[in-house]
Amino acid sequence: MKALDLFGGSYADFLRERYPDILRATAEHLGISGISVAAGCIVAIPIGIVLARHPIPWLQSVIFSIANIFQTIPSLALLAILIPIFGIGTKPAVFALFLYSLLPILRNTLAGLQSVDKSVLESARGMGYSAAQQLWHIQLPLAFPYMMSGIRMTTVYVISWTTVATLIGAGGLGDLIFTGIGVNKNELIFTGAAAAILLALLVDFILGNLEKWVMRKTGTTKSDTTISY
Amino acid sequence: MIRLQGIEKRFEDGFQALKNINLEFKGGEITVLIGPSGCGKTTTMKLINRLITPTRGQITINGTDISTVNPVELRRKIGYVIQNIGLFPHMTIAKNVGVVPRLLKWDKHKIDRRVNELLRLVGMDPDLYRDRYPSELSGGQQQRIGVIRALAADPDIILMDEPFSALDPISREQLQDELIRLQQEFKKTIIFVTHDMDEAIKIADTIVLMKDGEVVQTGSPEQVLRHPANDFVKSFIGKKRLRAENGLEALPIVDEVMADNPVTAYPSRGLAEALKMMEHRRVDSLFIVDRNHILRGYVSIYQVLDQYGEEGKTVADVMKPVVHTVRTGTPLTVALKLMSKYGLTNLAVVKNNNQFVGLITRGSVVRHLAEVYPPAQREEPAYEGA
Numbered sequence: 001m002k003a004l005d006l007f008g009g010s011y012a013d014f015l016r017e018r019y020p021d022i023l024r025a026t027a028e029h030l031g032i033s034g035i036s037v038a039a040g041c042i043v044a045i046p047i048g049i050v051l052a053r054h055p056i057p058w059l060q061s062v063i064f065s066i067a068n069i070f071q072t073i074p075s076l077a078l079l080a081i082l083i084p085i086f087g088i089g090t091k092p093a094v095f096a097l098f099l100y101s102l103l104p105i106l107r108n109t110l111a112g113l114q115s116v117d118k119s120v121l122e123s124a125r126g127m128g129y130s131a132a133q134q135l136w137h138i139q140l141p142l143a144f145p146y147m148m149s150g151i152r153m154t155t156v157y158v159i160s161w162t163t164v165a166t167l168i169g170a171g172g173l174g175d176l177i178f179t180g181i182g183v184n185k186n187e188l189i190f191t192g193a194a195a196a197i198l199l200a201l202l203v204d205f206i207l208g209n210l211e212k213w214v215m216r217k218t219g220t221t222k223s224d225t226t227i228s229y
Numbered sequence: 230m231i232r233l234q235g236i237e238k239r240f241e242d243g244f245q246a247l248k249n250i251n252l253e254f255k256g257g258e259i260t261v262l263i264g265p266s267g268c269g270k271t272t273t274m275k276l277i278n279r280l281i282t283p284t285r286g287q288i289t290i291n292g293t294d295i296s297t298v299n300p301v302e303l304r305r306k307i308g309y310v311i312q313n314i315g316l317f318p319h320m321t322i323a324k325n326v327g328v329v330p331r332l333l334k335w336d337k338h339k340i341d342r343r344v345n346e347l348l349r350l351v352g353m354d355p356d357l358y359r360d361r362y363p364s365e366l367s368g369g370q371q372q373r374i375g376v377i378r379a380l381a382a383d384p385d386i387i388l389m390d391e392p393f394s395a396l397d398p399i400s401r402e403q404l405q406d407e408l409i410r411l412q413q414e415f416k417k418t419i420i421f422v423t424h425d426m427d428e429a430i431k432i433a434d435t436i437v438l439m440k441d442g443e444v445v446q447t448g449s450p451e452q453v454l455r456h457p458a459n460d461f462v463k464s465f466i467g468k469k470r471l472r473a474e475n476g477l478e479a480l481p482i483v484d485e486v487m488a489d490n491p492v493t494a495y496p497s498r499g500l501a502e503a504l505k506m507m508e509h510r511r512v513d514s515l516f517i518v519d520r521n522h523i524l525r526g527y528v529s530i531y532q533v534l535d536q537y538g539e540e541g542k543t544v545a546d547v548m549k550p551v552v553h554t555v556r557t558g559t560p561l562t563v564a565l566k567l568m569s570k571y572g573l574t575n576l577a578v579v580k581n582n583n584q585f586v587g588l589i590t591r592g593s594v595v596r597h598l599a600e601v602y603p604p605a606q607r608e609e610p611a612y613e614g615a
Contacts, residue, residue, distance in 0.1 A: 123315025126280055126388075127329055127378075128305030141319050 040101030048109025108150025112143025308379030369400030487587030
């Protein structure tokens with residue numbers, strides 16, 4: 001491992017010595033990202049469902065504008081803005097990341113629900129599906145792949161942004177990186193960055209499999225099997 | 230029996246879709262609602278499963294006022310087939326067919342048996358099709374599934390909203406035949422919406438003709454054809470069907486047979502342009518008319534090619550006068566006699582002032598015959614005389 005000579009000394013020794021720290025940082029990182037995205041889903045998916053069901057154009061554009069604005073604020077700036085409100089620590093970080101996760105999840109939920117063919121809904125209604133059954137058995141399964149892709153994308157982004165959240169004292173893998181920069185210890189920087197990358201890839205992989213598993217479980221297929229009339 | 234009494238429907242935008250509709254749909258019959266688009270036929274049908282609520286009036290099914298019935302429960306007892314089929318793309322064929330039985334919480338094995346039975350009913354092997362997805366089926370097969378899905382819970386009433394209109398003509402014929410066959414077996418009360426008179430005549434026990442939110446005429450296909458209530462009904466049925474039905478083989482006139490938009494050119498056209506035009510429209514001759522559409526002459530492709538080398542020439546220079554024409558209103562037989570006597574491939578039809586209105590060709594005569602004796606009537610011995 002030629003590259004690792006850069007760090008000076010044995011990287012394995014470093015890992016062995018610091019691995020409780022690394023593990024703790026990873027767990028924190030996962031916790032912050034997970035809570036942010038979960039909260040984002042809890043808020044954005046119901047809003048998406050309501051908007052799809054009762055299309056109110058002005059409300060839709062207002063909600064999208066707000067979510068868009070959050071999306072355009074640079075992550076560091078957003079974190080800074082939140083300091084006077086929430087102080088520093090994990091709470092403002094989670095809140096900022098939650099704001100970031102809203103738009104993509106909302107947009108994909110809405111797009112997924114709106115992509116459901118009108119004639120499919122009409123026949124469901126005409127055959128005696130109640131409103132809740134239409135949502136649960138027709139709209140959500142058909143929108144599910146769209147929603148999942150929104151959630152996956154958001155999760156990957158949020159995991160990377162969480163790294164920056166260390167600047168307001170959130171903890172996580174960013175801690176390792178910025179400490180490493182501070183004390184000029186390359187192993188720390190490398191470990192923090194590599195762990196964040198691996199975490200993002202792993203979570204995306206798990207969510208991808210979860211999606212497939214849910215679809216198999218419910219006996220549905222991807223909606224790319226749409227009917228062409 | 231379904232009864233509609235004093236039904237009016239005004240939509241939120243103020244459009245009055247239905248005006249005082251009083252109708253009875255007899256049990257065990259196919260009633261076809263027919264009319265031009267916007268006449269209220271689909272609205273009328275959708276009243277029955279409460280997809281649309283009337284502004285005024287009462288609807289009863291076997292004496293029960295349906296406004297007192299929970300709409301979701303009501304719809305589960307009424308089969309529903311729509312034009313765009315509306316199969317659920319994320320469910321297998323078996324699941325699609327079993328939708329209503331599942332909503333009614335039938336036993337799983339009973340649903341399975343019912344699905345297999347229905348698939349066989351329309352000639353689709355359950356082993357082959359049960360686990361396929363709708364996108365893997367042809368349009369005709371999809372709508373077969375749409376129809377058996379409506380039959381799944383064995384409802385007494387089935388609503389069909391232009392179910393076959395999106396299909397190709399061959400599939401449409403097949404599905405109509407299958408519907409007739411199924412109906413002979415099951416005797417459902419079917420409300421069938423269409424805008425296709427041939428379809429209505431073929432499948433209906435009773436035809437309800439609608440226009441502008443009102444019922445214009447109700448009766449069996451035979452009654453409607455023999456005694457059309459007014460000019461609207463006559464025009465909707467079409468002259469040709471009326472004539473065929475009444476046995477009045479009135480002689481057609483040239484106006485009915487002629488091609489309305491023959492290829493014409495102005496006298497000032499150059500020869501190259503004329504040739505291009507013939508090529509494009511796939512004809513071997515052009516009729517030359519002036520700005521007022523007065524017939525001036527005729528050029529054939531031979532004349533054009535013959536003089537093609539002379540660049541300055543226009544069609545006016547090479548055209549020949551049209552010797553034989555017939556006036557509008559001339560009986561077709563006269564025109565045909567003229568054509569055979571002089572060996573003409575076509576014959577121009579003109580108005581009194583020599584205005585060119587159409588062209589009788591051999592093709593247009595054959596087309597006319599095909600329309601008068603459509604293949605749908607093949608079971609009648611009409612061909613013997615034709």
